[in-house]
Amino acid sequence: xxxxxxxxxxxLSTHESIELYHHRVRDAENLPVYKCSKSxxxxxxxxxxxxxxxxxxMEDLHYWxxxxxxEAMRHLEDDTNRRVEQFLKYVLDKDWVDIGTGIGALLDQxxxxxxxxxxxxxxxxxxxxxxxxxHKVLASTDELPDESVDIATLFHVVEHFTEPIDELTxxxxxxKPGGKIIIEVPHASDFLLSFLDNQSxxxxxxxxxxxxxxxxxxxxxxxxxCGWKPLISYGVQRYPLANHxxxxxxxxxxxxxxxSALRSTELDKxxxxxxxxxxxxxxxxxxxxxxx
Numbered sequence: 001x002x003x004x005x006x007x008x009x010x011x012l013s014t015h016e017s018i019e020l021y022h023h024r025v026r027d028a029e030n031l032p033v034y035k036c037s038k039s040x041x042x043x044x045x046x047x048x049x050x051x052x053x054x055x056x057x058m059e060d061l062h063y064w065x066x067x068x069x070x071e072a073m074r075h076l077e078d079d080t081n082r083r084v085e086q087f088l089k090y091v092l093d094k095d096w097v098d099i100g101t102g103i104g105a106l107l108d109q110x111x112x113x114x115x116x117x118x119x120x121x122x123x124x125x126x127x128x129x130x131x132x133x134x135h136k137v138l139a140s141t142d143e144l145p146d147e148s149v150d151i152a153t154l155f156h157v158v159e160h161f162t163e164p165i166d167e168l169t170x171x172x173x174x175x176k177p178g179g180k181i182i183i184e185v186p187h188a189s190d191f192l193l194s195f196l197d198n199q200s201x202x203x204x205x206x207x208x209x210x211x212x213x214x215x216x217x218x219x220x221x222x223x224x225x226c227g228w229k230p231l232i233s234y235g236v237q238r239y240p241l242a243n244h245x246x247x248x249x250x251x252x253x254x255x256x257x258x259x260s261a262l263r264s265t266e267l268d269k270x271x272x273x274x275x276x277x278x279x280x281x282x283x284x285x286x287x288x289x290x291x292x
Contacts, residue, residue: 003043003212004034006165010225012039012218025206033206035188042188042206042213047162049208055122055160056139064103069129072103079238080105083155087182088113090287094150099141099171100157104130111135118144141170150179158219159185159210168226177292181228184285187235188213191280192247200251216279219286228288235281237272 007013013036021035021042032045066072073080083106091114101107101119103126111117119137121127130137138144152171161167171181188194190213192201214222220230242262246255256263275281 003047006222007036007039007041007043007218010218010221012036012041012221014038022202022206025208026203028208031208039218040188040194040215041218042193044208044211047211050160050162050211056124058123058125066103069103073105073108076103076105079155080109082236083184084109086285087153090151090180090182091153095148095176096151096153097141097144097149097174099152099154100160101130101137102126104133104135104137106153106155107135115150118149120144141167141174144174146173147176149175151175151182152179153182155184156186158183159212159214162211164212164222165226168223168228172227172290175290177290179290180231181223181288181290182285183219183223183288184236184283185219186210186213187281187284188215188218189280190282191275191278192244192282194280195278196244196248198247198251201247204253214284216284216286219284220288223286223288227290229291230286230288233284233286235276235279236283236285237275237281238283240268241271 004018008015017036017038018034019037020032022033025031025033025044028049031049033042034045035042064072064075066075088110091110093115095116096114097118097120098106099120101121104119107117107119107130117136119130119135120141121130121137122139127137127139152175158164175181192198216233220233223230240256240263242259243256245262246252246259272281
């Protein structure tokens with residue numbers, strides 16, 4: 001379904017509130033990006049470039065900018081550690097499915113605590129590798145029995161869905177009544193976009209595979225429409241002040257590593273707290289429940 005139509009049907013947008021935001025994405029010249037002034041949602045003009053086979057046909061681990069699983073896991077270490085700390089209590093002794101599991105960094109960490117674990121990963125190379133390591137991995141949520149899991153997690157997956165209503169409704173059918181879904185997505189109100197209007201960052205972050213960038217309200221309304229009851233949503237800042245300063249000074253990513261001397265635990269946390277109060281973090285998390 002067309003993203004514009006979804007937003008209008010959900011009451012998040014009107015025809016008049018949608019306007020051109022940027023003329024292209026970083027990897028396609030003819031794919032404009034739109035923004036809704038009413039909801040703040042940012043979305044691609046079209047989704048026809050992403051077929052159902054798009055991810056399944058990828059043949060190696062270069063999607064994660066890595067030549068090996070070990071290298072990819074090192075790149076993901078900060079996110080993995082944060083997610084373990086935040087979400088272990090939701091997975092503990094539960095039947096858990098991680099959808100869009102990628103190279104499975106979180107599976108390694110949380111599976112020992114779950115009652116059972118199933119992962120969904122459409123990319124054959126990653127799926128085969130994880131199966132060889134002993135993880136149970138399916139290609140699609142269609143293969144998951146109805147009402148078979150207590151908790152579903154999707155970390156930076158929902159923004160890739162070309163049919164988000166269908167997908168989130170399907171996932172609801174796989175979760176037991178009273179079970180939960182945890183979603184983590186990029187935030188349309190990211191400080192670099194919404195406050196700084198940083199053109200270099202805009203040209204870098206807008207991408208043909210990110211169909212939609214949500215706000216807190218849009219994500220909650222979409223989940224409600226798909227049979228979920230939102231419980232809590234909040235912001236997380238994945239990239240620290242050093243990263244933002246580097247974007248302002250150099251117009252390039254990587255400042256959190258290149259300018260690591262400007263980092264400390266206290267400074268990074270204070271900056272995250274400030275952006276969270278402004279609702280301008282780079283990442284949103286929403287936890288919702290399937291009604292009994």
